Amino acid sequence: MQVYRLFKTRIYLFIVLLWFPLNGIGQQQSKQKILKLAIIGLVHDHVNWIFNRDQQDVQVVGIVETNKEAISRYQKRYSLPDALFFDSYDSLLKSVKPDAVSAFNETKEHLDVVRFFAPKNIPIMVEKPLATTYEEAEEMASLAKQHKIPLLVNYETSWYESTYEAKELIDQKRFGKLTKMVFNTGHPGPQEIGCTPEFLNWLTDPVLNGGGALTDFGCYGANLATWLLNGATPLKVSCVAKQTKPDRYPYVDDDTTIVLEYPDQQVLIQASWNWSHNRKDMQLYGTNGFVDCQNATQMRLMEKEAEGTKTHVPKDIALHQKDPFRLLYEVVLENRKLEPFSLYSLENNLIVSKILSLAKKAAVTETTQVW
Numbered sequence: 001m002q003v004y005r006l007f008k009t010r011i012y013l014f015i016v017l018l019w020f021p022l023n024g025i026g027q028q029q030s031k032q033k034i035l036k037l038a039i040i041g042l043v044h045d046h047v048n049w050i051f052n053r054d055q056q057d058v059q060v061v062g063i064v065e066t067n068k069e070a071i072s073r074y075q076k077r078y079s080l081p082d083a084l085f086f087d088s089y090d091s092l093l094k095s096v097k098p099d100a101v102s103a104f105n106e107t108k109e110h111l112d113v114v115r116f117f118a119p120k121n122i123p124i125m126v127e128k129p130l131a132t133t134y135e136e137a138e139e140m141a142s143l144a145k146q147h148k149i150p151l152l153v154n155y156e157t158s159w160y161e162s163t164y165e166a167k168e169l170i171d172q173k174r175f176g177k178l179t180k181m182v183f184n185t186g187h188p189g190p191q192e193i194g195c196t197p198e199f200l201n202w203l204t205d206p207v208l209n210g211g212g213a214l215t216d217f218g219c220y221g222a223n224l225a226t227w228l229l230n231g232a233t234p235l236k237v238s239c240v241a242k243q244t245k246p247d248r249y250p251y252v253d254d255d256t257t258i259v260l261e262y263p264d265q266q267v268l269i270q271a272s273w274n275w276s277h278n279r280k281d282m283q284l285y286g287t288n289g290f291v292d293c294q295n296a297t298q299m300r301l302m303e304k305e306a307e308g309t310k311t312h313v314p315k316d317i318a319l320h321q322k323d324p325f326r327l328l329y330e331v332v333l334e335n336r337k338l339e340p341f342s343l344y345s346l347e348n349n350l351i352v353s354k355i356l357s358l359a360k361k362a363a364v365t366e367t368t369q370v371w
Helices: 002-030 045-051 068-078 089-095 107-120 134-147 161-171 197-203 213-228 324-333 346-365
Strands: 035-040 058-064 100-103 124-127 151-154 178-186 236-242 255-261 266-272 279-286 290-293 299-302 310-312
Touching (some): 045 068, 045 324, 058 324, 068 197, 089 107, 100 107, 134 346, 151 324, 151 346, 161 213, 161 279, 161 290, 161 299, 178 213, 213 255, 213 266, 213 279, 213 346
Parallel strands (some): 035 058, 035 100, 100 124, 178 266
Antiparallel strands (some): 178 279, 236 255, 279 290, 290 299
16 A cells, blocks of 8 residues: 555656646747747858857748859758758748848958848847958948848857956056057958858858958958957058968959058957958957967967066856847847947948058058048
8 A cells, every 4th residue: 555655656756747837938938938049051161150059049041042053052951951051132031031131251242141131120140250341341231220120240259258357457558558459350261261161152152241351351350350449440451461371362362461451459350361360360469468369268468578478368248248149039029229339240340341441442552541
């Protein structure tokens, strides 16, 4: 009898425990809002970020792409069904109603994305940079303002703990007055690191990409400098754009140096497809010391020369800071407002576009451009 009662008790507890997650926790999870996201293009290799994401708050409801090789590759890699794919923006909207779109197509096509989706009041996030020319960027900004939609620009360095820690230290004047910023961004080259053929096809095209390393990696330093200086614009822009590997990249620069002159600071942006290794690092110098952000999490500081250089561990950052798709979620579904001239913001990236446009002109004319 005791064995029978014990057996009944265990069965009852099992049923209760089974019921609770299905009807308690499960119901709570089901109430969480889901951002229905459409992906525009698969020809930018950064699109892997959304498919590798393990959060459940964003659902890909459609993909617009016509490149058969890209479609086949991503279908095989991520088991994507045929029903998810569309050959045009119109066919996408006839079948699904996305809350937002994220563009991973050619930079030149970003303007067309905004021209189509902004009048339909659909928020947009594009992969960096915003546009291939300042004129394109201005039209995109005008459309976003006219139709009152968020238009975000995603950079990998916007996810780094070290990025936010560095600004906090600079704002605290831990190193004295900020005088110089150096940004080193790039890798050994898109061919060398194994970018997909469809990515290479437009990344090395001066029209579709707007340039080579200058636009591909020069945008990072321009974006970060604008944020660190709270939206300040340079007085002058100088640039040297070189072709160190014309046999590989015959139509675009592959090693570029941009110099920005501000009233109290100088910014050096070294953007290259000719580094010995992958890198996105920055060094910020003040009158008393410096901060060296070696990557997303590793930092070195020197506040006083007599005390030497010390390792510094940045604080953890919020999910919306380390995950661009979570930020898009909160902007669209929770009405999160971007701070003025923040990393993803349109104000910041309009300045970035002008810096890059002036840098290209400076390189071609071998002159310093006045803002």
